[in-house]
Amino acid sequence: MQPKPFENQLAEQEMACHECDLLVSFPELEPGSAAVCPRCDYVLTKRHQNAMERLLAFSVSGLVFLLMSALYPFLSFSANGQERVVTLLQSLDVLADEQQVLLALLIMVVILIIPAAFLMGVVYVIGGLKYGAVLPPYGRRVLRFILALAPWSMVEIFLIGTMVSLVKIASLATISLGMSFWSYIAFTVLMTLVLLHLDKVQVWSWVENSEY
Amino acid sequence: MSIRQSYSHGSAARSGLLLCHHCGKTQSISEVACVRCGTPVHVRNANSIQRAWAYLITAMVLYIPANMLPIMSTTFLGKTSSNTILSGVVTLWEHGSYPIAMVIFIASVLIPIGKLFVLSWLCFMVQHRSPLLMRERTLLYRITEFIGRWSMIDVFVVAILVSLVHLGNLMTIYPGPAALSFAGMVIATMLAATSFDPRLIWDNYDGE
Ligand SMILES: [Zn+2]
Ligand SMILES: [Zn+2]
Numbered sequence: 001m002q003p004k005p006f007e008n009q010l011a012e013q014e015m016a017c018h019e020c021d022l023l024v025s026f027p028e029l030e031p032g033s034a035a036v037c038p039r040c041d042y043v044l045t046k047r048h049q050n051a052m053e054r055l056l057a058f059s060v061s062g063l064v065f066l067l068m069s070a071l072y073p074f075l076s077f078s079a080n081g082q083e084r085v086v087t088l089l090q091s092l093d094v095l096a097d098e099q100q101v102l103l104a105l106l107i108m109v110v111i112l113i114i115p116a117a118f119l120m121g122v123v124y125v126i127g128g129l130k131y132g133a134v135l136p137p138y139g140r141r142v143l144r145f146i147l148a149l150a151p152w153s154m155v156e157i158f159l160i161g162t163m164v165s166l167v168k169i170a171s172l173a174t175i176s177l178g179m180s181f182w183s184y185i186a187f188t189v190l191m192t193l194v195l196l197h198l199d200k201v202q203v204w205s206w207v208e209n210s211e212y
Numbered sequence: 213m214s215i216r217q218s219y220s221h222g223s224a225a226r227s228g229l230l231l232c233h234h235c236g237k238t239q240s241i242s243e244v245a246c247v248r249c250g251t252p253v254h255v256r257n258a259n260s261i262q263r264a265w266a267y268l269i270t271a272m273v274l275y276i277p278a279n280m281l282p283i284m285s286t287t288f289l290g291k292t293s294s295n296t297i298l299s300g301v302v303t304l305w306e307h308g309s310y311p312i313a314m315v316i317f318i319a320s321v322l323i324p325i326g327k328l329f330v331l332s333w334l335c336f337m338v339q340h341r342s343p344l345l346m347r348e349r350t351l352l353y354r355i356t357e358f359i360g361r362w363s364m365i366d367v368f369v370v371a372i373l374v375s376l377v378h379l380g381n382l383m384t385i386y387p388g389p390a391a392l393s394f395a396g397m398v399i400a401t402m403l404a405a406t407s408f409d410p411r412l413i414w415d416n417y418d419g420e
Contacts, residue, residue, distance in 0.1 A: 016224030016231035016238045019350055020414040023224040023238075039222075039414070040350045045236065077376045084378055091375030098374060100387045106395055107371055110364075144234060144249060151406075154364055161368025167312055168304070168369065169377060201236035208248055 015201075017042050045201035052130045052206075055197050059122040062190035065183045066116055073178035075162075077169070088112070088180060110154040115191055118153060121146030122194060125203075135210050143207065147200055159188045220417035230255050257409035261335050267404035268331055274397040275324065282388035284370050290381050296390060297321065297366065319365040320394070327363075327401050330356045334408060343416045350410055357405045363398045367391055 014025045020040040029035060034046040048054065069088060076085040086094070088111075095104040121142050128136030136142075162184075166175055219225035224238060231238050232246035232253050239247050246253050257263075282294035295303060297320050304313035330352055337349060370391045377385040 019410040021223040021411040023227055082379045086375050094375040095371055098387050103392045157362055157364050158368045161365045162372050165369045165372035204235035
């Protein structure tokens with residue numbers, strides 16, 4: 001029998017709650033609305049306006065800002081005529097020189113590598129679905145990988161940590177904020193927007209529908 | 213299917229269905245790998261409570277060096293002084309940096325301790341099949357899961373200060389061994405929160 005075009009959507013309307021396992025039925029969701037579990041208030045799934053276009057725009061520009069923040073000077077610190085300018089990678093290098101290689105690696109992974117891999121994965125999968133109309137090679141594997149990575153991105157926490165450090169030493173020296181610092185702020189905003197617009201249930205239903 | 217009777221009324225498990233945690237596809241309880249995305253699926257996370265306890269105990273053990281050892285030391289005009297997390301907060305407070313002292317205190321002391329207590333309590337309640345405060349426990353779990361990562365703030369502060377304040381004898385900040393233990397503790401509590409399956413809270417729900 002030929003699969004009916006609305007079959008997937010119908011199946012999608014009955015869903016078990018992720019946090020309390022209540023079986024919830026909900027009508028077809030309009031963009032901008034969400035389905036919420038009546039027993040525990042968990043947001044089951046959210047639909048966003050122009051989700052694909054937005055995800056692509058935010059991810060591509062996020063990657064550009066991330067690249068800029070890796071290349072340009074991050075902060076500079078001067079006191080008593082001595083000045084010190086560091087890039088993000090140099091600052092991790094200093095940490096590694098102080099016998100804290102593991103810590104430096106851990107920080108690099110959660111503030112640069114995971115977010116970069118995540119955004120590249122979003123561009124690859126969503127870009128393929130949007131412009132190629134099919135799931136690109138290894139699409140499922142990439143999607144599973146990046147969705148598992150997402151909770152380990154600590155971009156926004158690093159930014160707050162940086163600001164706390166600046167306040168802490170503001171009285172000791174003159175600090176100037178480099179191009180990389182501003183780029184990292186823009187990157188943090190874009191990364192947050194991507195995470196807000198990426199609904200697992202929706203992305204996987206795009207993948208499923210692309211195969212019919 | 214008597215085994216299904218151990219799940220709450222209205223639950224997917226009782227209807228012979230399970231949810232793929234990864235992609236949100238609801239499917240037959242007999243599946244071992246998700247029919248849509250291929251991730252292994254379970255009616256409830258395998259050994260959820262045992263794994264959560266293992267990570268919690270790891271976190272509690274790491275919490276000791278994280279608080280006893282210095283997190284960073286400062287050399288200023290040739291003199292070196294070390295600070296633990298708590299003595300750092302006290303120093304900041306004494307210098308009048310109240311907002312920063314509060315941020316570090318909440319992120320590095322209050323949140324980790326709170327998280328260890330909350331997760332231990334959640335595990336305990338599930339092990340005792342408690343039907344009490346299910347909504348509240350779910351909410352508490354959600355908050356704990358969301359807030360836990362923010363404890364990493366202090367680790368990042370140390371990293372930034374160490375890399376920036378590096379002017380020889382004039383003024384230099386060195387990282388202490390507590391920074392890595394503390395980061396390990398945060399990661400262990402995050403893993404504990406992920407291992408804990410909140411659906412277990414609701415399995416003893418007897419309402420309709
Ligand atoms: Zn629920
Ligand atoms: Zn799945």
